[in-house]
Amino acid sequence: MDADSHTLADDQALVDDVLAGRPGAFERLVTQYQKLCWHVIHRMVRQAEDTQDLCQETFLRVHQYLHQYRSESALKSWIAQVAYSVAKRHLERKRIPIAEPSEVDGSSLLEQAPDDFDIESASIESQSAAHLHAAIECLPPMQRTILTLYHLEELPIGEISVVTGLAEGTIKSHLFRSRKQLRDALSESMGVAA
Amino acid sequence: MNTDEREWQAQELAARAERAGNVLLDLDPLSAGYVPVVRALREPMAVGLPEDFAARVARLAVARASATAADSPMENRMLIALGLLLGLSALASAIIYGGNWFSAIPAAFGKLGPSSGSWVLLLAGCLGLSWMGEQVRQRTESRNLSPR
Numbered sequence: 001m002d003a004d005s006h007t008l009a010d011d012q013a014l015v016d017d018v019l020a021g022r023p024g025a026f027e028r029l030v031t032q033y034q035k036l037c038w039h040v041i042h043r044m045v046r047q048a049e050d051t052q053d054l055c056q057e058t059f060l061r062v063h064q065y066l067h068q069y070r071s072e073s074a075l076k077s078w079i080a081q082v083a084y085s086v087a088k089r090h091l092e093r094k095r096i097p098i099a100e101p102s103e104v105d106g107s108s109l110l111e112q113a114p115d116d117f118d119i120e121s122a123s124i125e126s127q128s129a130a131h132l133h134a135a136i137e138c139l140p141p142m143q144r145t146i147l148t149l150y151h152l153e154e155l156p157i158g159e160i161s162v163v164t165g166l167a168e169g170t171i172k173s174h175l176f177r178s179r180k181q182l183r184d185a186l187s188e189s190m191g192v193a194a
Numbered sequence: 195m196n197t198d199e200r201e202w203q204a205q206e207l208a209a210r211a212e213r214a215g216n217v218l219l220d221l222d223p224l225s226a227g228y229v230p231v232v233r234a235l236r237e238p239m240a241v242g243l244p245e246d247f248a249a250r251v252a253r254l255a256v257a258r259a260s261a262t263a264a265d266s267p268m269e270n271r272m273l274i275a276l277g278l279l280l281g282l283s284a285l286a287s288a289i290i291y292g293g294n295w296f297s298a299i300p301a302a303f304g305k306l307g308p309s310s311g312s313w314v315l316l317l318a319g320c321l322g323l324s325w326m327g328e329q330v331r332q333r334t335e336s337r338n339l340s341p342r
Binding site: 024026027028030034035038039042048051052056059060063064128129132136148150151152154172175176179183186 | 198201202205209213227228230231232233234235236237238239241242243244247249251252254255256258
């Protein structure tokens with residue numbers, strides 16, 4: 001079953017099963033939310049190996065603190081919150097900035113695209129998508145994650161605010177500026193291509 | 195409506211259209227410019243977790259919880275026993291030697307000289323600062339480690 005189709009009652013039933021120690025309940029929870037966990041953490045840290053370790057750490061923490069879950073918010077948001085917190089701490093330990101260094105250095109997202117990103121080899125039809133994906137990768141971790149939570153996971157801004165601990169106005173501002181940056185990067189790349 | 199507000203509305207319209215799958219219908223040029231952006235953002239990501247990830251994590255979580263549950267009662271009993279022992283020792287020492295300590299304190303301060311008071315204050319200040327630092331570190335750590 002897809003995690004998106006769950007109601008709060010379904011969430012609470014699953015949590016109750018896990019807390020009661022019913023066989024297979026926690027495995028079911030992990031199966032339902034592992035994709036979400038990967039999306040959040042991989043958008044933050046980008047390294048696949050680190051992401052896998054941090055996903056494991058996230059679910060161990062979920063298991064440890066599940067008794068603190070209150071069904072006021074969706075379990076999906078609560079788990080995303082734990083994943084975000086684990087990934088954020090990982091980046092802080094590695095002293096990697098999580099937000100907005102690109103705003104001050106003045107270079108465009110296209111200029112920051114990694115050297116090994118081979119845009120030229122892509123077909124004409126997929127070039128704009130390739131440019132966009134390269135530009136998304138160049139956004140700071142927090143902006144990438146907010147965009148993913150909003151567009152891919154379809155979390156409302158209020159829930160993203162709960163996940164990240166940022167004010168709703170700040171989330172909107174990140175969404176607005178990141179999407180504008182991406183559109184500008186796309187326009188720039190089309191100009192370059194032309 | 196100012197420029198930023200208009201552009202925000204265009205971004206949101208593009209997002210709604212892309213979600214609904216009707217991107218070609220009646221979009222103004224500004225909104226249409228955002229369609230490739232939201233489409234790229236909605237593209238599914240490859241998930242690099244092994245097939246048995248859920249089963250493995252579930253086994254590990256259950257094993258850890260069992261180990262913690264087994265350790266906790268014994269640790270608690272030992273802590274209580276040690277605390278009681280320490281308290282009893284302190285009480286016995288105070289009863290036996292307490293009178294001598296109280297009479298010796300003023301004499302000890304007299305021997306240390308006039309500057310000793312400031313050193314005691316400095317020591318107390320250092321201990322206080324160290325304690326406060328530890329409290330702040332613990333609070334920060336627990337906030338980062340546990341879900342809000």
